[in-house]
Amino acid sequence: MKAKTILITGAGSGIGRDAAFALAARGHRVIATTADEAQATALRAESERRGQRLQVRKLDITDPADRESLRDEPLDVLINNAGVGESGSLAEVDVQRIRQTFEVNLFSTLALSQVALAGMIARRSGTVLFVSSIAGRVPMPFLMPYSMSKFALSAGAAGLRAELDRLRCGVQVALIEPGAIHTGFNQRMTERKYAWMQQSSYFAGQVEQLRAEETRVFRLLEARSSDGIVAKIVLAAQAKRPRLRYVSPWWQGLGVQLARIFGV
Numbered sequence: 001m002k003a004k005t006i007l008i009t010g011a012g013s014g015i016g017r018d019a020a021f022a023l024a025a026r027g028h029r030v031i032a033t034t035a036d037e038a039q040a041t042a043l044r045a046e047s048e049r050r051g052q053r054l055q056v057r058k059l060d061i062t063d064p065a066d067r068e069s070l071r072d073e074p075l076d077v078l079i080n081n082a083g084v085g086e087s088g089s090l091a092e093v094d095v096q097r098i099r100q101t102f103e104v105n106l107f108s109t110l111a112l113s114q115v116a117l118a119g120m121i122a123r124r125s126g127t128v129l130f131v132s133s134i135a136g137r138v139p140m141p142f143l144m145p146y147s148m149s150k151f152a153l154s155a156g157a158a159g160l161r162a163e164l165d166r167l168r169c170g171v172q173v174a175l176i177e178p179g180a181i182h183t184g185f186n187q188r189m190t191e192r193k194y195a196w197m198q199q200s201s202y203f204a205g206q207v208e209q210l211r212a213e214e215t216r217v218f219r220l221l222e223a224r225s226s227d228g229i230v231a232k233i234v235l236a237a238q239a240k241r242p243r244l245r246y247v248s249p250w251w252q253g254l255g256v257q258l259a260r261i262f263g264v
């Protein structure tokens with residue numbers, strides 16, 4: 001397989017960092033980007049330590065100047081992995097929190113993809129991967145600010161794929177849909193709502209019960225390692241014609257399909 005130039009966002013931690021090292025280990029030139037300079041410095045140090053050379057740079061996807069700095073970078077693959085989590089009931093969560101979540105998970109992700117797509121369409125080659133979520137296929141009560149942003153992202157990616165197919169420009173689009181994976185993301189997301197729910201909430205009397213339920217569910221569901229989803233990212237990044245969706249763990253994907261059949 002020919003080595004590719006692959007840019008991944010949100011590579012300072014979790015799935016993004018693991019995917020960056022996995023792709024570099026397969027001989028690809030990986031541009032691993034992080035939300036801030038501090039993460040970039042830490043990732044450079046880790047890259048040195050592991051002897052796996054990543055090209056590390058800061059890319060805050062919400063910063064238009066950071067996004068534009070990539071316009072002349074000839075990318076074979078863009079992996080939109082950066083994301084934020086937000087929680088709380090739709091009956092009361094501050095809509096500004098939902099906006100901020102969409103700003104990162106949808107609008108900035110799309111804006112960055114458009115920058116990369118300009119070069120890919122001109123060169124008639126390239127792949128854009130969107131790391132969405134199983135939470136983008138089944139509504140997750142109390143995690144809806146996040147879940148809705150991933151629903152929108154998944155729908156957008158499927159639509160974009162069909163649009164580009166009509167152009168016959170050789171540019172591929174695919175979705176990576178992780179189930180619950182223990183990176184700390186879910187714990188940070190679920191906790192965010194409790195700071196304000198303890199002050200004022202329709203659900204104030206249920207806060208401790210809700211927290212215990214969420215802790216139990218994620219302890220039960222979360223895969224302990226990112227290996228499964230990273231393998232799917234590698235597969236999709238290397239594929240000539242990737243499938244629309246790559247899910248891991250597989251049994252969570254099956255759960256989603258069953259939930260939809262039964263009308264959840």
Ligand SMILES: NC(=O)c1ccc[n+]([C@@H]2O[C@H](COP(=O)([O-])OP(=O)(O)OC[C@H]3O[C@@H](n4cnc5c(N)ncnc54)[C@H](OP(=O)(O)O)[C@@H]3O)[C@@H](O)[C@H]2O)c1
Nearest residue numbers: 010013014015035060061081082083133178180181183185
């Ligand atoms: N873990 C799961 O169970 C799970 C399940 C389904 C989908 N996902 C998705 O998988 C992706 C990676 O999540 P993860 O679990 O690996 O959690 P993570 O370690 O928190 O990774 C998310 C990364 O995105 C970065 N980021 C946030 N805002 C950014 C911005 N404006 N510009 C650039 N980078 C930004 C974060 O940086 P900071 O640390 O500075 O915020 C962090 O490094 C996310 O899109 C997430 O929605 C995760």
